[in-house]
Amino acid sequence: MKTLSWxxxxxxxxxxALARPVQAVDAELETAVSRIIEQVRADGDSAIRALTRRFDGIEVGAAQVDEAQFTEAR
Incomplete structure (x- = not known):
């Protein structure tokens, strides 16, 4: 790892330092991402929870925000 003093x-x-390297298109990766997107479109929050458990190894409950948080996010 290279350390930089900003x-x-x-x-x-x-x-x-901020530039990202050019990435080659990986058909297998593109297919996997497309499946994930379709799963989330079809199953919504339950897909997000399942994918979080799969990729991050944690269990999350229902995601809820109150009206003030919702308004602030707009």
């Missing part, structure tokens, strides 16, 4: 970088070095 304050010591000029603008070009900062831009280079």
């Amino acid at each position: 304050n010591q970088l000029d603008d070009a070095a900062r831009a280079a």
Whole structure:
């Protein structure tokens, strides 16, 4: 891992540090992501909970926000 001191970088070095490498298109990955998106579209919150359990290894309950939080998020 390379450590950078942000304050010591000029603008070009900062831009280079933030640039992401070009990624090749991976058909298998694209198919997997498409399946996940379709699962979430079809099953909503239950799919999100199942995928969180699968990928993150944690169990989450129902996600609820009150009216004030909902309004603030707009």
